[in-house]
Amino acid sequence: MAIVELDRLTKRYGKRRGIEGLSFSIEEGEIFGFIGPNGAGKSTTIRILLNLIHPTAGSASVFGKDVVRQSREIRRETGYLPSEVHYYDDMKAVDLLRYSAGFYGKLDENRMRRLAERLDLDLSRKIADLSFGNRKKVGIIQALLHRPRLLILDEPTGGLDPLMQHAFFDLLKEEQERGATIFFSSHILSEVQRMCGRVAIIRDGRLVRVESVSRLVRGSYKTVELTFAAESRPEPVRESELPGIIRQDISGNIMTLLYNGNIRDLLDYARQLPLSDIRIGEPSLEEIFMHEYKTDEGA
Numbered sequence: 001m002a003i004v005e006l007d008r009l010t011k012r013y014g015k016r017r018g019i020e021g022l023s024f025s026i027e028e029g030e031i032f033g034f035i036g037p038n039g040a041g042k043s044t045t046i047r048i049l050l051n052l053i054h055p056t057a058g059s060a061s062v063f064g065k066d067v068v069r070q071s072r073e074i075r076r077e078t079g080y081l082p083s084e085v086h087y088y089d090d091m092k093a094v095d096l097l098r099y100s101a102g103f104y105g106k107l108d109e110n111r112m113r114r115l116a117e118r119l120d121l122d123l124s125r126k127i128a129d130l131s132f133g134n135r136k137k138v139g140i141i142q143a144l145l146h147r148p149r150l151l152i153l154d155e156p157t158g159g160l161d162p163l164m165q166h167a168f169f170d171l172l173k174e175e176q177e178r179g180a181t182i183f184f185s186s187h188i189l190s191e192v193q194r195m196c197g198r199v200a201i202i203r204d205g206r207l208v209r210v211e212s213v214s215r216l217v218r219g220s221y222k223t224v225e226l227t228f229a230a231e232s233r234p235e236p237v238r239e240s241e242l243p244g245i246i247r248q249d250i251s252g253n254i255m256t257l258l259y260n261g262n263i264r265d266l267l268d269y270a271r272q273l274p275l276s277d278i279r280i281g282e283p284s285l286e287e288i289f290m291h292e293y294k295t296d297e298g299a
């Protein structure tokens with residue numbers, strides 16, 4: 001069953017574009033990435049799902065319920081971590097969590113304490129005295145505390161140091177294991193690559209593509225690093241010589257290609273070159289993403 005479903009979802013801010021005709025769905029139990037640069041429309045999409053703003057056209061549903069008409073029911077089973085958390089500064093973290101848990105029924109004190117321990121957060125501190133990263137932890141606990149069916153995370157790792165990111169990702173995996181679905185918005189590709197099964201790529205308010213991370217990374221793209229023997233210098237390759245070169249870069253005696261052509265053609269071509277080494281590998285999501293953006297320019 002689709003947990004989140006967008007159907008030609010559109011939001012305009014007056015004449016300004018927010019998002020335009022987004023359609024995709026997220027299945028139960030997925031960790032689904034939502035990636036795009038700043039201003040692409042990620043927060044706009046999320047805010048519509050939470051009924052914080054209304055769509056201009058199209059529709060969206062969560063758990064099969066309409067996000068505008070049935071938002072209260074949706075919210076009860078959803079955990080949301082906003083990109084920036086604003087709280088009543090004067091409250092202690094523990095009181096804030098108790099207070100917000102009240103919206104979802106009975107507070108599970110044990111779960112709250114366990115989550116705080118895992119994230120190394122002192123619950124007795126006042127919000128005002130917490131660093132940005134520690135406030136983020138309060139937000140994470142708040143989002144997870146009531147064991148939501150759907151977790152919506154908007155740029156969740158900002159402010160967390162690498163150790164805490166690790167602890168946080170472990171928590172998310174556990175949430176997934178208990179059956180939760182996770183919508184993970186980010187512009188950090190490495191974390192999306194690490195956490196998510198599928199991703200939607202969004203740019204300028206429009207969907208570029210939806211793809212499984214493994215296919216995006218493995219796909220037909222290769223990175224090829226050709227090291228030329230000393231004394232020889234690489235010359236740029238022409239498209240007619242070797243079709244399928246997406247990008248090439250020459251630095252000293254090393255030539256790096258992003259390539260999606262036929263691997264035999266590549267090897268035939270490489271055989272004629274005065275090489276001392278060759279490496280063929282999988283590009284990072286980052287490299288593919290850059291390419292997606294490049295080829296779409298001016299479209």
Ligand SMILES: Nc1ncnc2c1ncn2[C@@H]1O[C@H](COP(=O)(O)OP(=O)(O)OP(=O)(O)O)[C@@H](O)[C@H]1O
Pocket residue numbers: 013016017018019036037038039040041042043044045
């Ligand atoms: N309240 C608003 N009024 C006018 N335009 C807005 C408003 N909110 C967002 N926009 C515009 O909508 C577009 C999408 O913004 P949005 O915040 O959804 O992007 P984002 O992908 O979440 O980026 P970021 O990572 O910076 O939050 C941007 O062009 C932005 O300027």
